[in-house]
Amino acid sequence: MTWKHPSSPVAKKFKVQRCTAKVIATVFWDAKCVILLDILPQGQCINAAQYCSTPDRLRDAIRRKRPGPLRRAVVLLHDNPTPHSANLTQQWLQRYGWEILPHPARSTDLAPSDFHLFGPLKLHLGGVAFETEGDLVSELKNWFAHLDLNFFRVGIYSLLLRWKKYIDLH
Secondary structure (H helix, E strand, O other): OOOOOOOOOOOOOOOOOOOOOOOEEEEEEOOOOEEEEEEEOOOOOOOHHHHOOHHHHHHHHHHHHOOOHHHHOOEEOOOOOHHHHOHHHHHHHHOOOOEEOOOOOOOHHHOHHHHHHHHHHHHHHOOOOOOOHHHHHHHHHHHHHOOOHHHHHHHHHHHHHHHHHHHHHO
């Protein structure tokens, strides 16, 4: 209990409000560039049924950006929340014959988007509020397009080093 003078102003209560304007982006990238930037419409949540349409878009993007035999040698590393690890999703991914690297739970140090990509992206966006979802998508595409080629190469190389360290420790 706190004692106050009768003429003291009433303390304002701090309210935490949930942001309802969140846009979720899934980014697939390799050592050269972003292969697919998949934006979930505002207000939608990622679930297995929704995520199962992603491999089709990814396959099409790989065909466009990596024509030739290299597109068959896809190694996919994605973290393991329920939409990614659901049986429906796993069955869908097996259709393409892609190698799926196992990802230990809560290991953001093995997720290149977490340890290499999102930090600089957050710095670039710097708390900017976008008028429309389209404005945000345009800014994301512009930022990705203007990154130095070494940026992606360093991110994948860092993953290789981190992966080797993880394997050596376990």
